[in-house]
Amino acid sequence: MLTAWMARCGIHARTVDKRSTKIYSGQADGLQIRSLEIFESFGFCDRAWKEANHLIEMCMWNPGSDGVIRRSDRVPDVPVGLSRFTEIVLHQGRIERFFLDHIKKHSKDSIHVERAVVPETLDISEDLCDEHSAESYPLSVKLRHLTDDEAAPAQNKGSTTSDGLFRSNLAEDDTDALIEKAKEKQGTSEIVRAKYLVGCDGAHSWTRRQLGFQLEGEPTDYIWGVLDIIPITDFPDIRMRCAVHSASSGSLMVIPRENKLVRLYIQLNEIKPDASGRADRSKITPETIICAAQKIIAPYSLRYEYCDWYTAYQIGQRVGTDFDYKNRVFLAGDAVHTHSPKAGQGMNVSMQDAYNLGWKLGLVVKGIAQPSILRTYQSERRRIAQDLIAFDHKFSRLFSGRPAKDILDESGVSMADFKEAFLKGNLFAAGLSVDYGASMLVAKAGDASEQGDGTDVSSQTRVVGKQELATNIKLGMRFPSFKVLNQADARVWHFQQRLQSDGRFRLIVFAGNVLAPPQQARLTAFCAALSSCSFLAPHLYTNIAVLTCHSAKRIETELLRDVPAVLHPFDQRTGWDYDSVYVDDASYHEGYAEAYAGYGVARETGCVVVARPDQYVGYVGALDGDAGWEAVEAYFRGVFV
Amino acid sequence: MLTAWMARCGIHARTVDKRSTKIYSGQADGLQIRSLEIFESFGFCDRAWKEANHLIEMCMWNPGSDGVIRRSDRVPDVPVGLSRFTEIVLHQGRIERFFLDHIKKHSKDSIHVERAVVPETLDISEDLCDEHSAESYPLSVKLRHLTDDEAAPAQNKGSTTSDGLFRSNLAEDDTDALIEKAKEKQGTSEIVRAKYLVGCDGAHSWTRRQLGFQLEGEPTDYIWGVLDIIPITDFPDIRMRCAVHSASSGSLMVIPRENKLVRLYIQLNEIKPDASGRADRSKITPETIICAAQKIIAPYSLRYEYCDWYTAYQIGQRVGTDFDYKNRVFLAGDAVHTHSPKAGQGMNVSMQDAYNLGWKLGLVVKGIAQPSILRTYQSERRRIAQDLIAFDHKFSRLFSGRPAKDILDESGVSMADFKEAFLKGNLFAAGLSVDYGASMLVAKAGDASEQGDGTDVSSQTRVVGKQELATNIKLGMRFPSFKVLNQADARVWHFQQRLQSDGRFRLIVFAGNVLAPPQQARLTAFCAALSSCSFLAPHLYTNIAVLTCHSAKRIETELLRDVPAVLHPFDQRTGWDYDSVYVDDASYHEGYAEAYAGYGVARETGCVVVARPDQYVGYVGALDGDAGWEAVEAYFRGVFV
Known part of the structure; x- marks a missing residue:
């Protein structure tokens, strides 16, 4: 996932794996709704959706009074109406394949996952960590290359059924043994100098050990x-x-x-x-x-x-004490949270760690965003890890416990409690309850450190969005999806599909009723401010994509006549942009206009939303030429260099 | 398309193209609904759907009384409610790519499109044409291999914009010139002996010329x-x-x-x-x-x-006098019908010619089906070509004509007439009005030669299905699609998606209310007849796949208890089949049970349907142990060896 972001952002990066092959069987398999939305934003959700098995119903089997199991309940596996996706299940090797193909395509074949390579030493030039010049490389990592045979775990050689125990938390870590073996055999080594390092290296994380950080639990x-x-x-x-x-x-x-x-x-x-x-x-x-x-x-x-x-x-639940070292070395996935796999959270939450971090690194490395945004990684993701561990602690005990024989059996687990925990946990398990706290990236009211894990992520230019203008586009949560129509060709899209993971923020203009003169005047003033803002204009389209959704009748609206040009810019070679302006109106084949109502936005007056490159909502405000615009500018002044 | 069928049926086949490359730009682009259904049956519709532009609305622009054009109408591009698909547009080169990938995968890389190869002579051993032994190869074709440079059309060399005129009907045919050039240069040649030959070689068809057949028009x-x-x-x-x-x-x-x-x-x-x-x-x-x-x-x-x-x-409309020679040499596509491209029919109807022919050839070559079924190719597809030419004749004249100035302007084209022709032509253009006549493959009442193009396709064992038992599963038309749920896992499918193009017929059992004892008894009797039929039992699952859709409540029905085993057979290595039994019941996320109503089948008593390997309906009859079963057997006795 992290490498995918590097490829999408055009960052020079290397990715090494101590194992000699990708996963071919077993390991994680459940893909939650939020992960599918992320896959869709990269453009390969369809591959997973087609190949996977779809989980539709959850059946609960419990002992009756005779001690014999029988089906006691059927519930939908994910709540009805929650999403266009459901939970699907597909073996991890295929998911790695989709990522590898994506990385190859978007890095123009320049980034590969280098296998059978182990890190041997990590040196950090402390004094360079806060220096963000193009020439500053505070990190130095010695890598050692193994042969494929050396890198293969002993358990995996010559067996017919794939034995996954060597990756299990019942097994000892073999990283040190691999390094020793490579040293003895005088395997090739090299020194890599880097600006940033991310250890996605599992529960036994070598990177975490170098930093001296702990998993607690x-x-x-x-x-x-x-x-x-x-x-x-x-x-x-x-x-x-x-x-x-x-x-x-x-x-x-x-x-x-x-x-x-x-x-x-x-x-x-x-x-x-x-x-x-x-x-x-x-x-x-x-x-x-x-x-x-x-x-x-x-x-x-x-x-x-x-x-x-x-x-x-x-089974055990542990969470890392620290997710980063001086915002130069980061830890993600099992390196900072481990728990039981049955709720299908491990791969999903871990991918989402990297999904949170990747674009931030990309924008900072390219000199677009301020390095301080990297602090939000720990603040946002460590809080999620803490919530996950609490969820798993409860769920796994209810699942591993002996069912109560009757209501007086207090040492047993009540099956009613288990069902309730499952249903309550559903939204969390789907990955849709993630709600990042206030920071320079989330213009939210309240105490930034209380809402996160305690890390200081306050912004110098504190902006607080007007949540009441878009009651269902929650600050800090992912931009939800409703169907809209392209104004130019009447095609239906889930609006979230237009928020691709290409490293750009989205300025989403809910333009309201563009055919009403007062609203047309407000929109015109806002667009004039947008094109003339000296701080933001250079970022438009390159780092901030502009998306519009209006609420007038589609067939009464003419794109070129009624929608300001800045919202669908003209290109000398390819003409007008026909892919940026949408309308909340009835479609021929896919139902009726429900987007404004779904988003909780006023149909006449609209509003303005900023979505981060990871689709999380950073800002909500009024569509005003002056006050409205100043807040948008202030938000981006807290983010961009 | 034909090669795709050969790959799916496991037939040893060769495919040659006089051009040295696949299409890289231009040519056909419109994909109609029926073509998308066919792509889905091969498993690659999703690739086209994702990459293509989707056509949603058709706008008509006509001169006003001042002579200036203005938009006079907007209509949906395909009728609302017609299909889960709409018309999409994607350049022919991508479509060829999907087919090439599919052929590679399913032929295990054994069939390739051989480029820069021209046929030079065709010899037919007349006396062998009616001899259908495994060793009988009545056809002999001399092929000449060109170099890539020799095969490249002169117009295409060194230009920047792709010039498609060399493939246009304004250009002379260059096949003979290519052959002469290859002969002069003493290009490699070879003799291929074949049981069957299909000329999909365009309006100038070399194959058609060898047979002396004409295009009339x-x-x-x-x-x-x-x-x-x-x-x-x-x-x-x-x-x-x-x-x-x-x-x-x-x-x-x-x-x-x-x-x-x-x-x-x-x-x-x-x-x-x-x-x-x-x-x-x-x-x-x-x-x-x-x-x-x-x-x-x-x-x-x-x-x-x-x-x-x-x-x-x-513009011109022409149709071939003959589509086959002694059922050994066939013609498809532009070789037997040419017309104007604006209704987006050329590529679609041509692919559907080959889609009609491929499985028939496959089953005959494998010795499963009687060679007489090959007669239905001309009877079914020449009739379609005649309808197409009539449609295009009318549509292209309305489109190319000068618009009438007013109601008195009789030499002008009435724009109201044009709109009406467009709307009426929509179902035809979508490919969904195809209605094959009575034959050994379609158990339909009426005169077989009147319903086709006049070819004799009568069956020795005439069976007439009971259309009234499934009023919307029309004999001779493609099996329509409604949503059903898999009984075993509650997943929603469009039922048509389960009719994959793998060369097998489908016996579709609308089992009715399986929980009602009388219906359960009828179903049991039918299944007993099915498993004990000495003619058909050997074909079950291998050449006739069995699909079931019942109408009882899903959660009250147990697959293993309530549905006879023959409908979900047990395998020693993989256990029960969980992919063959469906139910018409409410789903959690995708609406309510409408399949039986949509198909026009009685919910209590059901019926039995046979769909051909190309999804066209061959038989509809009662779910009865005796009379019902005999008709099913009689149908297949007219088809299988």
Whole structure:
């Protein structure tokens, strides 16, 4: 994800991976709604959507009074009406493929993921960290190149079923061993000088160790196994997402996958951590895991002829103390938050860490944005990690606990509580409840450090947007989506689709009723201020794309007559821009005008919104030539150099 | 398209093209709804849908009483509610790319389009034509291989703007010249022995000439130019599909395309055919064409900096006398029907010729179907070509004619007539009115030769389906689409999406209310007959896929308990089939159960439908164990060996 941003922003970057291959089986698989929106903003959501299995319904199976499991509930997997997307499931290797293809295309084949390369030393020139000149490279990393064979984990050699235990949190880290091996064999090494370094290097993060930062939190005694199999079963809901609580054999989650595969998360009650707190990996095989599953799912039969992958993990929730070092070295993903995988959050939240950081780095490296915006990475994402850990703590205990026999069984888990936690957690799990706090990037009222993780992200030019002008375009949350029509060709788009991840901010002009003379006058004044603003005019179109949505009747409106030229600029070679002006009006084939109502914007008078390059809402204000414009300018003065 | 079918059916085939490259610019661009359904059945519609421009609205511009053009009408480009697709526009080179990728994948890289290869002689062993043994190869074709340079048309060398005139019907055929050149240079030649040959070799078809068949019809005096440009204009509807009739400078059609391109079809009033009936190509340049366009579109300005491609053509309608020779040599596309391109029919109808023929050839070559089914190619497609030519004759005259000044101006074209013709032609143009006549493949009442082009396609075992059991699944028309849910996982599908083009017939069981005991009994009897039928059982799943849609409540129905196993067969290695049984019930995110009503099938009692491998409806009948089953068997006895 981070490399994708580097490719999109045109940043010279290198990406190294200690493993010698991409993922070919197993690992993460769930893609939440927000991740799909992000994929769409990069232009490859359709590939995932087509190949993936779609999760529509969640079925809950619990023991009846006779101790036999039965289906107690069916609920939609994601709330109805929440999004044009649902949760989908696709193996991580395909997702890596989409990213690799995207990076290749947008970097013009100049950035590759370099495999079988391990970092050996990190040197930081402390005095250069605050110096943001083009020639300042405060970081120096020694990289060592392994052969493919050296980089392959011992467990993975020669087996038929893919064994994922070597990547599990039950396994020791092998980074140091790899470095030692490479040194012994005198593998090639090189020194890379860099302005920034991001460690997306997992729970055992080498980068985090160099910085001396900690993951705080405790493991539990719960050990779970994971199987990717083509199941042969008479269990009725094997193609539904299921949570199965057995009376006394533990719990199981069913995640139906693409190509007839089903992923099973299976509680391994018979395997416990030893005195050192670590479980014996040698006892964990596909056979022991399926045996545990059979006990849970009885009286239904369950077996397989084909197993694609398996692993196991120990549940625990930990969050990093620090997400960055002097805004020069950053940590993302499992390097700063680990938890159980069953809510499908790991890959999604980790990608979203990098999605948050990438464009900020891109704009700072290019000298467009002030380096201070990098502080918002920890403030925004560490807060999310804390929320995630709290969510997972609650959810995984409810899932791993023994179901209560009856209302008097206080040591058991109430299945009503479990269902409620699932439903409540749905919006969070979909990734749509993310609400970044006030900062130079979010013109929100309130205390910036209280709303984040405590990091100082206050802006010198404090701007507070007028939330009441767009009640459903929440400051700090992602720009929501409703259908609009292109004024020039009447095609329907989800408005969010026009906010592509190309590193540009969006100035979104809800132009209101452009055919009403007073509103036309306000719009004209605003556009005049826009084109004549000496601070912003140079950024227009290059760093700030302009999108318009008006509310007049489409067929009564003429783009060239009724919409100021700055909103659909003329190009000497290609003529007028026909892709920037939209209208909230009825369509022939896809229903009626609901965008202004959905966004909570007044149809006559509209408003102005600034969306960050990651689609999060930075500013909402009035469409006014003077006061309205000054606030927009002040917002960008807090962001741009 | 034909090669795609060969790849899907696993047929050993070769495809040769006299040109040395695929299309890189210009040529056909419109994709009609039926073509998109076909692309979807091959699995690549999404690629076209994503890259293409979507045509939503058609605007009509006509002269007012002052002679100045103004917009007189806006109509939806395709009728509302007709389909999940609309008309889209994408340059032919991309469409060829999708096919080439598909062929590569499904032929396991064994079939390639061999370029710069011309046929030199065709020998037919007359006595072998009716002998359908595996060793019988009645055809022998001599192929000559050119160098790329030899195969490149003279006009295409060294120009900056792509000149499409060399492919236009204004140009002479160069096949003989290419053959002569190759002979002189002693280019490599080879003899290919074949069971079947299909000439998709254009209006000048070499194959047609070898057979001595004619194209019947006359050219008109209307000459039109075509420009693919990025327009710089103040014409308001340049991103709409437009028909512009000027008072006295001719007509123009606007087709907005992908990547800011717009295609203009422009009547060239000042260029006329000479005494030989042929226009002087040397007068036709991008400059002369844009000048003609400027006169038509005045008072609006129109110019360009970038021209991607241009060509010109002379309007005429011609249809082939014969579409096959002894069912061994076939002709498709422009080889048997030529007409004007403005209704976007050429590429679509031509692809659909090959789509009709490919699976029939595939099944006959594999020894599954009787060779007599090949007779339906001419009967079905020549009739379509005749309808097309009649449509184009009317439409192109209305479009090329001078608009009437007023109601008394009888030599002018009434703009009301033009609009009516457009609206009436819409269903035809979308490709959805195709209605194949009675034959061994279509169990329809009435006279087989009257319903086709006169070819004898009567079946030995005449079966007539019961249309009244599925009033909107019309015998001879394509299986329409409504949304259904997968019983096993609740995912919504357009039912037509489950009729993939893999060479298999579909037995579609509308199982009705499977939870009602009488209906359950009927279904059980039908399924028992299905599994025990000695003629059909060997074809089940391999040549006849089984799809079910029932009408009981999804959540009250259990797949394994309520639906007979033959409808979702068990596999030793992969367990039960979860992809074959659907339900017409409400979905969480995509609306309510409307499939049975849409199909016109009784919810309680259902019916049985057979769809051919090309999705056209072959049979409709009752879901009965005895009489119902016998008719299904009789249908297939008329088709399979």
